[in-house]
Amino acid sequence: MKNSVGTYAAFKGLLREGAILFPLFYLAILASRLIQQYADPGVLQTLFQDNWLIAIPALAVILSIIPLPRYIDYPIAAALFGLGAGYGVVFVLLSGEAVGDLIRNITEAKFLGWRFAKARILISIVVVTLGGFLMEVLL
Amino acid sequence: MIETLLLESLTEFVRFLPILIGALLLSQVVRMFLDEEYLRGIRSGGSGLAGATAVGIAMPGPIMGYLPVLKQLKEKGLKNPLAVSFLTAQALMGPFRVVLELSFFGWVFFLVHIVVIAVVSLLGGVLMRVIQPK
Numbered sequence: 001m002k003n004s005v006g007t008y009a010a011f012k013g014l015l016r017e018g019a020i021l022f023p024l025f026y027l028a029i030l031a032s033r034l035i036q037q038y039a040d041p042g043v044l045q046t047l048f049q050d051n052w053l054i055a056i057p058a059l060a061v062i063l064s065i066i067p068l069p070r071y072i073d074y075p076i077a078a079a080l081f082g083l084g085a086g087y088g089v090v091f092v093l094l095s096g097e098a099v100g101d102l103i104r105n106i107t108e109a110k111f112l113g114w115r116f117a118k119a120r121i122l123i124s125i126v127v128v129t130l131g132g133f134l135m136e137v138l139l
Numbered sequence: 140m141i142e143t144l145l146l147e148s149l150t151e152f153v154r155f156l157p158i159l160i161g162a163l164l165l166s167q168v169v170r171m172f173l174d175e176e177y178l179r180g181i182r183s184g185g186s187g188l189a190g191a192t193a194v195g196i197a198m199p200g201p202i203m204g205y206l207p208v209l210k211q212l213k214e215k216g217l218k219n220p221l222a223v224s225f226l227t228a229q230a231l232m233g234p235f236r237v238v239l240e241l242s243f244f245g246w247v248f249f250l251v252h253i254v255v256i257a258v259v260s261l262l263g264g265v266l267m268r269v270i271q272p273k
Binding site: 009010011013014017018021022025026029030033034037070071074075077078081087090091094095098100104107108111112115116119120123124126127128130131134135138139 | 144145147148149151152155156159160163164166167168170171201202203206207209210213219222223226227230231235236239240243244247248251252255256258259260262263266267270271
């Protein structure tokens with residue numbers, strides 16, 4: 001009985017998450033196609049490859065403000081990677097949820113307090129930047 | 140031109156659909172065993188930052204779901220560094236991301252990524268220990 005309740009809950013969860021995720025993921029794939037088709041590889045190389053020391057912390061800060069739905073970063077990061085972005089930039093793009101966005105950070109502050117949230121966001125930006133550098137060096 | 144782009148994206152999406160469903164299923168199965176209550180183990184386990192990081196890496200789902208339990212735990216004395224290590228690791232990995240990452244970037248990237256995630260989550264806890272230990 002407990003198992004069937006658990007399976008039902010899992011199935012319901014799958015449908016609920018899928019209903020949000022699938023359309024967003026399709027849009028992310030579309031965005032990645034647009035990047036592949038229209039983005040100038042020279043500009044991307046200048047931004048993400050030649051200047052990765054600036055790009056990595058800059059992206060970490062930007063991602064702490066812009067709300068980005070979960071998991072849709074993968075197709076976009078893969079498209080940028082295909083066009084020459086380094087592993088460090090990919091790491092930061094995939095780490096957007098750690099630094100959070102404005103809405104998530106406000107929610108976190110409501111639950112855990114502003115003092116905690118401010119320190120955590122600052123720390124996240126620092127460690128995600130360091131992680132990006134580490135990925136760039138290791139791979 | 141736009142029709143081609145939309146159609147190509149749809150074809151690619153359909154190709155990814157089984158992976159997405161697999162990832163969602165894996166998340167749901169993990170959630171059946173590791174729900175929010177499992178978080179309480181961070182405090183009682185006594186394994187410190189490494190334990191909080193490991194639990195964070197394994198936990199599925201959006202971070203928002205864990206905030207109420209974290210609030211309760213903090214009220215009961217959970218230290219800030221442990222909360223930071225958990226929040227960082229949970230946001231950076233989880234079962235869903237494992238599946239996506241393997242299909243998009245492969246094993247080598249995944250293995251290095253998970254090591255880097257563990258390092259940065261631990262480092263986050265250490266930094267919080269310096270800034271706000273309690």
